[in-house]
Amino acid sequence: MSSYSQVERLRRRVELYEELAVLENAEKYGKKARGARQKLENARAALPSTGLTLPEGVVLDVQGLCMYFGGVKAVDGLTFQVKKGEIFGLIGPNGAGKTTVFNCITQFYKPTAGTLHFENKSGQVVDLNREKVHDVILQGIVRNFQNVEVIRELSVLDNLLVAGHRQYTSNLVQQALHLPILRKEERAVRERAMKVLDFMGLTAYRDWYAFGLPYGVLKKIEIARTLMCEPQLIILDEPAAGLNDTETAELSRLIRRIREEYRCTILLVEHDMGLVMDICDTVCAISFGKLLAIGTPEQVQADKDVQAAYLGGDGEV
Amino acid sequence: MTTQKKNPVRDLMRNPLAQILLFTAVMALLQILSSAGLISSSFVYALGNTMIYAVIAIGFCLLLGYSGLASLGTAGFIGLGAYAAFYVIQEFGLPYTVAFLVTLAVSIVIGVVVGFISLRIEGIYLAILTLGLAEIIRNLLMVIKSTVKIDLSNVKLFGIQIGDREAYFLVLVTLAVLMWLLSNLINSPTGRAMLAMKNSTSAAQAMGISLMKYRLLAFVISTVFAAIGGLLYMMFVRNMTTATSTLLTLSTSLNILGAVIIGGAKSPWGTTFGVFIIYGIQSMFLSKIPFFVKNPAFITMVTGVLIILVVMFFPGGFAQIFAQFTGWVRAKLRKGAAA
Amino acid sequence: MAAAFLSTLCGTLLSVCITAMAAFAVTLIFKTSTTTNFAQGSIAALGCYVTAELFGAYGVPVFIGVIPGVIVGVLAGLFVDIVIFRNGRNVNAVGKQIITMGLVSIIFGAIPLIFGNPESIPFEPFFNPQKAGVSPNFIIPAFGGEIVVTKHSLICLAITVVVLGALFLLLKYSKWGLGVRATASNEFTAELMGINTHVITAVSWGIAGALGVLAAVMYAGGGTKISTSFMTTVQVNAFLAGILGGFSTFHGPVIGAVCIPVAASCVGFLANFPAFSGISRWNMVIVYVLMLIVILIRPQGLVGKPVAKKV
Structure with missing residues (x-):
């Protein structure tokens, strides 16, 4: 028997040796990587089954999700499925409970009722409600925040290193003594961060302190952070809020590129309908915590309930 | 961008280990000069005393500057270390290493229990619960034994008889080692995780940082450093009358806090400088001026004013003021060179 | 035994009053300025020194001298x-x-610089039984024994009930009280709604200072030696009371303030039994440990409500 966090640790070790093998072009790391991989395979085989399954091609299954705050039913019996590799848009008028859904998936809120099943990086289906909020990232779910939460006291590069926090396997003693294992990990994670910065076009800001950078750059740093740990599912909360038209257009290209490059699923909340209709494969509209319509952008756009919710009567969106 | 010229001396000075070694060398030299009769021994004694407070303060620096948590229990933990030293070395006649391990164990246990309970609620409660704890520890220690005194004539460490000089070196080496460990931690994922947590708890959690783990870690480390400070105090000063000594009262906790704030909560060296301002200047220089001897409270008052001014206008403390000043000088020099 | 126990409980009356006042003051600041005021006790001590100075140097009786003391507390x-x-x-x-x-x-x-550093500072309760030539205690025979209550503690109880009662009524029914509650729930919104939050917080600080000094004078009147840090224990208990009762309400900390001295004296009373x-x-x-256990079980306090954080 082994636990998922052990598997994740081993997986990280394998990656570290592989990355070092490339960086230093040394065969000894290749050998170590193969040894670690063997251990990883064994640990994976020994993972206890969760007894949960998802239909083919589905990565996240939300069933009957409810979140009540006292008498307020922020999310009320919401059900939807997100397919692997798609860009899924969650839309709805203000106060519809979109961010609450995100907070439930990432376990910032413990849902009042409902199940959240997710296929993690190891292909195992887990019940997210059993995960602690800081362990959700281990399963492969990362998120950004509506009101930009960049660490202002750290440089842009360090912000990315923080996002790679769970990539480190060295313990407290190894860190306090700065043992070689930490230095190697540091090098590998730094290298990865540089790649992400390059991908996002942020290299010029590498050593800047996040404090005082323009809003658009801060939003990009937030997205860059989500790419630090091989995400399976990226959750973006209003990525286009506060951006101008040019920046929004760039953002939609960027989101597509992220999906291609990192082969992940993207779940986003957005008010900019142009962006949603442009890039989403599936759109889900909610209002007052309840599902209104789900389907392709065209289907949702044509839905009478959706039009009513947005315009308070019948009309066109 | 212009590439800066390589400056090996400056690069070396930016290496934490080199800084620590230099500091240790200077401090050791002062002791040797004093043995040679070139510096008064009271000056070196005051220096040793100040370094003990520096040990306590740099631990606090991690708690306040990196995790954004304030504790007022420092004095209580100092007391734990001091009494552990007294009981292990004096009463049971065991060696210093045992006293060290006992201090470590006791402070970790108490730190974990108090931290676990108070950090579950808002971080702001930590100060309150530790304040209460420190008061209780002080009263309890006073009831258990009002005066503790250590006789070092039979105490050896690594086969060396501990006298005044050895005790000074013990303090110095402990400070240097702890400083090294701390600066390593600060420049590692742990230090970054703590800063992330201080800036945005939600972002930290989303990135896989367990708030409880790192808050508790910072609190326990600061507790351990304070307890080691108490242990060193007993090795260096050797006696304490709990009822009259101010060491275990709230004012020590406040002074340590003041030292960290004034020096710069994110910089261990800044903190060490802050300790020098609060404790060093007083014991090395002001104690020779009659006005301050008659009114020791005046210094407490100045500390308070400094704390408030720094929090209001220079959140980075003297470390920030110093950095701004050197930046300004460098800019001036560059202008001068260009003209 | 019952009478002795009741006497012990009556003995805590004074510290219940003092802790309750301090706890209310701390809560008021916590809710309007979102900070824990660690200077609560020292501001109180400062005001008490003024009263003591007026009494010792000029013979002003404490029930009059308390007024300038309270004013100093408000100003601080x-x-x-x-x-x-x-x-x-x-x-x-x-x-x-x-x-x-x-x-x-x-x-x-500042205190030693202003007031010097005397060995002991003369002080008297509001009602000085020695001057009046009467016994300082009420003795009530009951349960086959005698219950002893000091007159000072009954006077203080009356003052506390009147002052805190008035403040609770103000909180509930006055415009200031509404402002405090609005500021406590969200300072920024309160400001947008036309509440002058500056006035609200300033008045709260003034009231907190006054309550502190009043509590300090009551404490010193009960025979406690005045010193710079003599209010520290009271303040610590007030904070703990706040946590125990829960800072989310105003009455929670006051309930906590009753619990702590009573629990302490109950534990102390056990010493009468040979086994303890x-x-x-x-x-x-x-x-303290009992309190930690309570907090472990109910982090939001005895009467507090858990708060959901917005992300």
């Missing part, structure tokens, strides 16, 4: 809010907390 409170908090550059919650800690240092240093004879030195430790 106003100073903190108006001069310090409002002029700091983006000072956050921990920053404010540290400022109040710095203030403790200033007052600790050595317990008195562990008195506060036991109460």
Whole structure:
């Protein structure tokens, strides 16, 4: 028997040796990587089954999700499925409970009722409600925040290193003594961060302190952070809020590129309908915590309930 | 961008280990000069005393500057270390290493229990619960034994008889080692995780940082450093009358806090400088001026004013003021060179 | 035994009153300025020194001298809010907390400079039984024994009930009270709704200072030696009471303030039984541990409500 966090640790070790093998072009790391991989395979085989399954091609299954705050039913019996590799848009008028859904998936809120099943990086289906909020990232779910939460006291590069926090396997003693294992990990994670910065076009800001950078750059740093740990599912909360038209257009290209490059699923909340209709494969509209319509952008756009919710009567969106 | 010229001396000075070694060398030299009769021994004694407070303060620096948590229990933990030293070395006649391990164990246990309970609620409660704890520890220690005194004539460490000089070196080496460990931690994922947590708890959690783990870690480390400070105090000063000594009262906790704030909560060296301002200047220089001897409270008052001014206008403390000043000088020099 | 126990409980009356006042003051500041005011006790001590100086040097009786003392407390409170908090550059919650800690240092240093450092400071209760030539205690025979209550503690109980009662009524029905509650729930919104939050917080600081000094004078009148840090224990208990009762309501901390001294004296009372004879030195430790257990089970406090955080 082994636990998922052990598997994740081993997986990280394998990656570290592989990355070092490339960086230093040394065969000894290749050998170590193969040894670690063997251990990883064994640990994976020994993972206890969760007894949960998802239909083919589905990565996240939300069933009957409810979140009540006292008498307020922020999310009320919401059900939807997100397919692997798609860009899924969650839309709805203000106060519809979109961010609450995100907070439930990432376990910032413990849902009042409902199940959240997710296929993690190891292909195992887990019940997210059993995960602690800081362990959700281990399963492969990362998120950004509506009101930009960049660490202002750290440089842009360090912000990315923080996002790679769970990539480190060295313990407290190894860190306090700065043992070689930490230095190697540091090098590998730094290298990865540089790649992400390059991908996002942020290299010029590498050593800047996040404090005082323009809003658009801060939003990009937030997205860059989500790419630090091989995400399976990226959750973006209003990525286009506060951006101008040019920046929004760039953002939609960027989101597509992220999906291609990192082969992940993207779940986003957005008010900019142009962006949603442009890039989403599936759109889900909610209002007052309840599902209104789900389907392709065209289907949702044509839905009478959706039009009513947005315009308070019948009309066109 | 212009590439800066390589400056090996400056690069070396930016290496934490080199800084620590230099500091240790200077401090050791002062002791040797004093043995040679070139510096008064009271000056070196005051220096040793100040370094003990520096040990306590740099631990606090991690708690306040990196995790954004304030504790007022420092004095209580100092007391734990001091009494552990007294009981292990004096009463049971065991060696210093045992006293060290006992201090470590006791402070970790108490730190974990108090931290676990108070950090579950808002971080702001930590100060309150530790304040209460420190008061209780002080009263309890006073009831258990009002005066503790250590006789070092039979105490050896690594086969060396501990006298005044050895005790000074013990303090110095402990400070240097702890400083090294701390600066390593600060420049590692742990230090970054703590800063992330201080800036945005939600972002930290989303990135896989367990708030409880790192808050508790910072609190326990600061507790351990304070307890080691108490242990060193007993090795260096050797006696304490709990009822009259101010060491275990709230004012020590406040002074340590003041030292960290004034020096710069994110910089261990800044903190060490802050300790020098609060404790060093007083014991090395002001104690020779009659006005301050008659009114020791005046210094407490100045500390308070400094704390408030720094929090209001220079959140980075003297470390920030110093950095701004050197930046300004460098800019001036560059202008001068260009003209 | 029952009478002895009741006497013990009556013996805690004074500290219940003092802790309740301090706890209310701390809560008021916590809710309007989102900080824990560590200078509560030292501001109180400062005011008490003024009263004591007037009594010792000029013979002003304490029930009159308390007024200038309270005024000093109010001014000190106003100073903190108006001069310090409002002029700091983006000072956050921990920053404010540290400022109040710095203030403790200033007052600790200032008191000996202003008032000297005498061995003991003469003081008297509001009603001085020695001058009136009467016994300081009421003795009520009951349960085959006698219950002893000091007159001072009954006077203090009356003052506390009147003052805190008035403040609770003000909170509930006055415009200021509504402002406090609005500011406590969200300072920014309250400001947008036309509430002058500056006035609200300033008045709260003034009231907190006054309550502190009143409590200090009552405490000193009960026979406690006045010193710079003599209110520290009261303040610590007031904070603990706040946590125990829960800072989310105003009455929670006051309930906590009743619980702590009573629990301490109950533990102390056990020392009367031979099996627990050595317990008195562990008195506060036991109460503290009991409190930690309560907090472990109910982190939001005895009467508090859990708060959901918005992300």
